[in-house]
Amino acid sequence: MDDLIVKTITKLVVPFIQLYGIFVILHGHLSPGGGFAGGAIIGASLILFTLAFGVNHTNKVVPPSVTEKIETGGIIWYALLGFVGIAVGTSFLSNKIAGFPLGNYGSVISGGLISLATIGIGLKVASTMITLFHRIIEED
Amino acid sequence: MKKPFVLVVLTVLLFILISSLNEMPSLGDRVNPSYNEVAEYYISNAKEDTNTMNIIAAIITDYRAFDTLGETTVLFTSITAVVSVLGFSMFEKKEK
Amino acid sequence: MANLDMILDNINYIGAFTLFIIGLYTVLTHSNLLKRVIGVNIMETAVFLFFVSIGYIKGASAPILDQITGESFYVNPLPSAMILTGIVVAVSITAYGLSLLINLYKEYGTLELDEIISKEEKAND
Numbered sequence: 266m267d268d269l270i271v272k273t274i275t276k277l278v279v280p281f282i283q284l285y286g287i288f289v290i291l292h293g294h295l296s297p298g299g300g301f302a303g304g305a306i307i308g309a310s311l312i313l314f315t316l317a318f319g320v321n322h323t324n325k326v327v328p329p330s331v332t333e334k335i336e337t338g339g340i341i342w343y344a345l346l347g348f349v350g351i352a353v354g355t356s357f358l359s360n361k362i363a364g365f366p367l368g369n370y371g372s373v374i375s376g377g378l379i380s381l382a383t384i385g386i387g388l389k390v391a392s393t394m395i396t397l398f399h400r401i402i403e404e405d
Numbered sequence: 406m407k408k409p410f411v412l413v414v415l416t417v418l419l420f421i422l423i424s425s426l427n428e429m430p431s432l433g434d435r436v437n438p439s440y441n442e443v444a445e446y447y448i449s450n451a452k453e454d455t456n457t458m459n460i461i462a463a464i465i466t467d468y469r470a471f472d473t474l475g476e477t478t479v480l481f482t483s484i485t486a487v488v489s490v491l492g493f494s495m496f497e498k499k500e501k
Numbered sequence: 502m503a504n505l506d507m508i509l510d511n512i513n514y515i516g517a518f519t520l521f522i523i524g525l526y527t528v529l530t531h532s533n534l535l536k537r538v539i540g541v542n543i544m545e546t547a548v549f550l551f552f553v554s555i556g557y558i559k560g561a562s563a564p565i566l567d568q569i570t571g572e573s574f575y576v577n578p579l580p581s582a583m584i585l586t587g588i589v590v591a592v593s594i595t596a597y598g599l600s601l602l603i604n605l606y607k608e609y610g611t612l613e614l615d616e617i618i619s620k621e622e623k624a625n626d
Contacts (some may be wrong), residue, residue: 483593
């Protein structure tokens with residue numbers, strides 16, 4: 266697409282969409298939302314960037330090797346959080362018994378395992394959406 | 406020939422499904438068979454166990470965290486399936 | 502044959518059944534393969550609507566604990582938490598089906614099921 270209005274508006278709007286997506290992920294335990302909705306918002310902003318500027322330009326800005334590492338890093342981070350519970354002495358994926366600091370009620374840093382797991386899920390969903398879109402829309 | 410036959414069969418199916426409405430609880434009823442002691446335990450003990458305000462986030466990442474791990478595996482499997490069908494053309498272009 | 506009260510009380514079940522029948526009709530009658538994938542998506546939406554609407558209770562609020570007031574009558578949180586996983590599975594199946602359609606188009610040049618079957622029968626003779 267070679268429209269000038271679409272390119273200018275996209276350059277102005279995409280940082281605000283990503284900021285909103287990061288806000289929804291980080292406040293996953295205080296307000297409705299969570300990992301899946303926040304990851305979908307960040308993925309949608311990168312799909313908008315791809316539609317306005319073309320696939321070749323987006324592959325220089327966000328190369329496929331970076332999205333591969335984010336995707337595998339998300340799953341390995343989630344599994345390592347589960348193994349902390351086994352290392353202490355209780356069962357897999359435990360929160361209060363394994364000694365995670367719970368924090369104050371109602372602040373952003375609270376909940377122990379919940380905030381860390383939400384960040385892992387959000388990154389994984391965003392990288393999945395952009396990888397699927399690039400694979401399907403690529404031509405020879 | 407095909408379309409009216411399919412229409413008649415689907416209308417019969419719709420009548421069979423609607424005839425089961427007599428035994429379902431109506432929308433918004435308090436005496437629901439699905440509102441049992443499991444849901445009441447989650448609602449009343451979520452504040453002490455997890456110290457969060459969102460009960461659904463506490464359910465999917467603390468009480469039932471293993472299901473969320475299985476679901477991230479489903480996301481990973483879907484990417485593997487799509488890449489294996491379509492072919493990975495980025496590496497072939499670089500080798501040329 | 503039924504009065505208006507019975508329809509308004511069970512309107513979520515009637516909506517879910519109607520969407521399911523519409524999706525099944527789309528899959529069975531159209532010969533374009535892309536319309537069949539859309540029909541499967543409509544059927545999945547009907548199942549999600551049926552499952553989530555079971556947990557609703559009249560006069561209750563969303564299951565987010567409030568810091569100021571101490572109201573304690575909440576909607577059932579369990580069906581919503583279970584459908585979250587189901588939606589992700591539905592998206593994965595749709596992505597895989599669409600990638601198979603791309604390979605079919607490259608091979609045969611068309612997306613209609615009748616023409617694909619006739620081309621295969623001509624190639625087998």
